[in-house]
Amino acid sequence: MAIKPDVPRGFGDTEPIEALEIERIQEALREAYRTFGFMPLDTPSVEYREVLTGSESGIAGDNQIFTVANIDYRRAESVTGPDGKEGYVVPPELGLRFDLTVPLARYVAKHGRELTFPFKRYHIGKVWRGERPQEGRYREFIQCDVDTIANRELTPYDDAEALATANYAFEKLGITDHFFKVNNRRAVQELLRATVGEQADAAAVLRVLDKREKVGDEAVLEELKSEAGIDSAQAKTLLEHLDAGYEKGLSDEFDAAVDELNEYVEIAVALGVPRERITVDPSLARGLGYYTGNVVETFIEGAEGIGSVCSGGRFDNLTENFGSQRYPGTGLSIGLSRLQAALASKGAGTTATERPLDLYLGVFSPDQRTEAYKLLATLRAEGVSVVSDPTENRPKKVMRAADRSPCRYAVVIGENEVSSGKAKIKDLESGQETEVSLDELATRVRELRDAGAAS
């Protein structure tokens, strides 16, 4: 019986034009990461489940991890599970990684003694999450992480380097309308302690504050009471302090945290991040459970609804699950799909094109095939990308193949072109034609291409 050629729910194919754009983005990120002194590290897609589940990372539940097993189906007998499901017994040993931070922690715990610190690595790779599939949410996606790990205390300089790296990467991608929201987890904690007291459920308070812009102060005061048991007077003090930004003087601990945050911003600016792109946002709350110091989220103007395209911060207890010595870390992760979505929603900052390759070379009759092979060899030796099908010689089919190819220009050679040594280059986007000598074809296509890329 024929097998259905489907992909599992939550997984998808990435079509050529989009796949090429993803390659371009990844290459720009790698270059930016290296420029900032990070080196690549690759870890396996498959880790021991206990390595994955032992972490207190942002992932919601154990059931989001895909289990991996190598079963000999020829030998295994099928069994029926408690829920009546037929299947095979797998020991719960292996799983697919759900982020790139847990594998980094495992790597550092394993190799810490041999590494040179600060250990600066980037990692661009796929991760898998067994989330309920829904619109725009995939079970397999690409993360682009950059982290600095130390065997002593990290400083705001290390946090700022990560921020400057992300800014540099965005600029290299032609993005200039991104902005960073930064905060400091300890500053938030100390602010809450000083205004609403130790007993308050910080997570609940932050959840409510997160909605402030949407629902307004009245509703927030109400919810702070009902959700977090904070009386109205305390809640008002809290909101006032938030509105005043991080004015120092609440406590020594608070002031130290605010200094750490300010230093972070100042050094990032010194390292090249335009000051106007950084906003201190005391209500920035997401992911605070995981981080221990400065944190950042990144948005694209006009595409804020898509969410943060680059998030990160300081985590001082990277390897604690492995019982190894303490290794603090700081870094961030660019979400490739979100970044793409943000760029696409604006129709800007991207060079994605339907015609990314250079030239379609058509051939009108079998007599010109030898000439075509020669041209192909020359063009490619000069770095021109060419699609050709010298075995297709029906004029209509040749023109249609050129038009449907991913090439920007087309040249078709027949008897006349070969004898005169001249042919017409057609711009498949504008329809414009230019005559060119076949001897100069490679040079001419490169000129046209480079002029097009520059405009």
Add this chain to the structure above:
Amino acid sequence: MAIKPDVPRGFGDTEPIEALEIERIQEALREAYRTFGFMPLDTPSVEYREVLTGSESGIAGDNQIFTVANIDYRRAESVTGPDGKEGYVVPPELGLRFDLTVPLARYVAKHGRELTFPFKRYHIGKVWRGERPQEGRYREFIQCDVDTIANRELTPYDDAEALATANYAFEKLGITDHFFKVNNRRAVQELLRATVGEQADAAAVLRVLDKREKVGDEAVLEELKSEAGIDSAQAKTLLEHLDAGYEKGLSDEFDAAVDELNEYVEIAVALGVPRERITVDPSLARGLGYYTGNVVETFIEGAEGIGSVCSGGRFDNLTENFGSQRYPGTGLSIGLSRLQAALASKGAGTTATERPLDLYLGVFSPDQRTEAYKLLATLRAEGVSVVSDPTENRPKKVMRAADRSPCRYAVVIGENEVSSGKAKIKDLESGQETEVSLDELATRVRELRDAGAAS
């Protein structure tokens, strides 16, 4: 209890220097593939198991496929399997891909109606096989495939394009001592039919012939008798024909297959492959079960023992498991680990270096930090890759950090350097020092780097 930071058997971390070299190779391959008119396609790592198992590919057994399941461990009860193993019940629905050809077949069967043919795609990605782990054999590895799929018959031109692509890619990687062994499956079949008859077990005959160089003609004649029941006279005729290469005249079918093979070689040469790098090898037998026409294997001179670093050929029934219309394909796959191993075994053709980044910038006291930030911003804006740790100011530690960094050059700034505007660049490989003005630091490092890369 602390979790052990181990990786599962058969999986491994790829350390920074090696990971960078792999990135470099992949980028060169992508560029070569695009130059030959191929576009990237990405498919999910996870496919339905029936898509994976339905194929008659080169993979030995069903048990080599890793099963993937998303289990809610909080709800699932554990069961005991027939073999006494404790675990969970997984329905055998999903698996990790074991090559990139089966997903391509699934993609073409699914999207055939919307695609433009010939469909030329490349795919560089990880694949997983549950093989018994052993020295140099990993359960996760990278394949770099390039294939042309048609909705009509393919021609030797399409086979030759793949060969020319691989040759171009190797040259771009600085490899010039590779050679291609080519053969044609139908030619072999017809030769056997004409010499040892229809009834002979072709697979058994080829297995014996494969050992000819090693064991000699006497042993081969014996084994052809004992293993394949071929009498000595027939076997001698076969060996004579092999020694004569593919001399035409055996049968019309044989002659047609030999023409197809010769055309393959001639067009590849016309497309730029040096003729001396191609050898027709009638005894090239591997993978013939899968292919239907011209086939190729590729070796590196002096590293033949590592095996073929690039194999492929024509497969005329790509999508037959999916009951869709017939789509013939031709292409090849470069095995990245093998290629690396071959290059490494020769210590040549690679630019892997222990110092791939440009500059370590050291800072002798906190007073020079601001100057350091400024230098960092300038250097990176000019594309110089820099590692720095301005918070480390103890001279001994700074020098040691520079030395252990992945950078080729080092500059350390202190009070004198900042006031004089001059510093010394140290080549960390040769130990040589050159004085430079801090204003020209970026330019000077780039000059040194480019001179080093050129030499």
